[in-house]
Amino acid sequence: MRIDADVQLERFRAGVQAFLAEHQPGAKHHTGVRAPDRELVPAIRAFTAKLFDAGYFGADWPLAYGGRADYDPAEAFIVAEEIARAGTWAPIGAATNLGAAALIEFGTPEQQAEYLPRIRSAEHLWCQLFSEPGAGSDLAGLQTKARLDGDHWVVDGQKVWTTNGHHADIGYLLARTDPSAAKHAGITAFILDMTSPGIEVRPLREITGTSDFNEVFLDGVRIPADRVIGRVNDGWRVANSSLAHERSGVAASSAELIRHLDDLRGLASDDAATRQRVGAIATRVLVSDAMSKAVQSHMLAATDDAADAALVKIYFSETNLALAELGMDLQGVGGIVTEGDEDAVAEGWWQDAYLYARAYTIAGGATEVLKNVVAERALKMPREPR
Numbered sequence: 001m002r003i004d005a006d007v008q009l010e011r012f013r014a015g016v017q018a019f020l021a022e023h024q025p026g027a028k029h030h031t032g033v034r035a036p037d038r039e040l041v042p043a044i045r046a047f048t049a050k051l052f053d054a055g056y057f058g059a060d061w062p063l064a065y066g067g068r069a070d071y072d073p074a075e076a077f078i079v080a081e082e083i084a085r086a087g088t089w090a091p092i093g094a095a096t097n098l099g100a101a102a103l104i105e106f107g108t109p110e111q112q113a114e115y116l117p118r119i120r121s122a123e124h125l126w127c128q129l130f131s132e133p134g135a136g137s138d139l140a141g142l143q144t145k146a147r148l149d150g151d152h153w154v155v156d157g158q159k160v161w162t163t164n165g166h167h168a169d170i171g172y173l174l175a176r177t178d179p180s181a182a183k184h185a186g187i188t189a190f191i192l193d194m195t196s197p198g199i200e201v202r203p204l205r206e207i208t209g210t211s212d213f214n215e216v217f218l219d220g221v222r223i224p225a226d227r228v229i230g231r232v233n234d235g236w237r238v239a240n241s242s243l244a245h246e247r248s249g250v251a252a253s254s255a256e257l258i259r260h261l262d263d264l265r266g267l268a269s270d271d272a273a274t275r276q277r278v279g280a281i282a283t284r285v286l287v288s289d290a291m292s293k294a295v296q297s298h299m300l301a302a303t304d305d306a307a308d309a310a311l312v313k314i315y316f317s318e319t320n321l322a323l324a325e326l327g328m329d330l331q332g333v334g335g336i337v338t339e340g341d342e343d344a345v346a347e348g349w350w351q352d353a354y355l356y357a358r359a360y361t362i363a364g365g366a367t368e369v370l371k372n373v374v375a376e377r378a379l380k381m382p383r384e385p386r
């Protein structure tokens with residue numbers, strides 16, 4: 001199935017475009033999963049609530065929490081793509097995708113009633129407290145511990161790379177609750193109130209000059225026992241299931257690159273060698289977009305296999321890196337101007353994109369780890385020694 005060949009869906013797309021033109025919270029100047037300046041957060045909350053009210057987000061939720069009976073799963077891809085194409089902010093944090101998915105599948109009725117409406121209204125922004133200094137690709141090796149003390153869990157440990165942790169109201173936390181169990185088996189998922197005593201959020205300044213993610217220190221943090229998502233020691237299943245719901249990223253990725261291809265045309269000199277380099281990268285960007293559309297179709301038809309999303313992510317992030325490098329190269333000494341310089345091409349988008357490009361090859365699964373997925377699950381090569 002081709003999404004852009006369906007008349008009904010193209011009408012839906014036109015509706016999204018008109019909605020974004022009216023309600024978007026302003027231009028997003030930087031590529032990637034970024035954190036806004038604090039002043040912009042209220043506008044992004046208001047925009048998020050409007051996306052839910054309009055049925056562009058949360059349409060696949062249970063009807064009791066605002067889902068729509070006539071929901072078409074292709075719509076989520078269209079919304080993500082149009083937001084990227086408009087060059088504006090998507091909802092920030094981990095609530096609309098990960099948190100909501102975990103609550104809908106594993107949450108108690110009380111948790112759903114308390115948290116889902118607050119995700120819809122964007123009163124609650126969530127962050128994802130999974131990664132640790134010693135546990136990223138090997139997430140199951142996480143060491144943050146939670147021990148039961150009466151009717152509370154007490155949490156000690158450290159998280160890192162927590163995107164938007166400095167703006168978040170709620171943390172989706174993974175912690176080890178049974179240190180004696182096999183590493184995947186002793187983990188529990190929690191809903192953490194980020195204003196709880198004992199939490200220290202320290203923003204990290206990145207090579208881009210921005211602070212998008214944080215270190216989060218947890219020192220004797222008390223979580224009421226009824227904030228466990230799913231069963232105690234079953235957090236690995238909860239986390240993996242909610243990560244699998246995070247599909248719309250497949251749609252958003254290439255739309256922004258296509259927007260910036262025009263800059264390259266403007267920068268390219270007339271010599272044949274440069275034109276060939278621009279042509280080659282433009283082709284890769286369009287192939288990346290075609291791959292992502294093909295995988296969206298597989299997902300909608302439930303014919304996707306384990307390697308599909310991994311291949312799209314690898315190809316996109318490597319293409320993005322090559323595009324950013326070429327864009328900087330073509331600017332010559334102009335490449336060293338910084339954002340805010342009036343001579344900067346596309347207001348400095350290229351300089352930031354160049355510095356950020358490596359992050360895309362790590363976030364959401366590092367390239368090498370995804371290549372293992374492709375090798376083992378699609379090519380059926382021998383498993384790497386573990």
Ligand SMILES: Cc1cc2nc3c(=O)[nH]c(=O)nc-3n(C[C@H](O)[C@H](O)[C@H](O)COP(=O)(O)OP(=O)(O)OC[C@H]3O[C@@H](n4cnc5c(N)ncnc54)[C@H](O)[C@@H]3O)c2cc1C
Nearest residue numbers: 128129130131135136137161162163359362363366368369
């Ligand atoms: C922009 C960005 C935003 C993020 N946001 C969040 C967030 O909000 N919340 C959160 O919890 N985490 C977040 N992360 C963390 C992210 O999930 C991890 O960075 C990622 O899982 C990789 O883990 P690591 O950084 O510990 O690197 P490592 O796992 O230590 O990897 C280091 C290097 O070793 C390679 N490697 C590791 N294992 C293997 C293997 N088995 N075979 C071959 N090579 C291997 C990797 O490919 C990489 O090159 C974010 C990361 C980025 C870059």
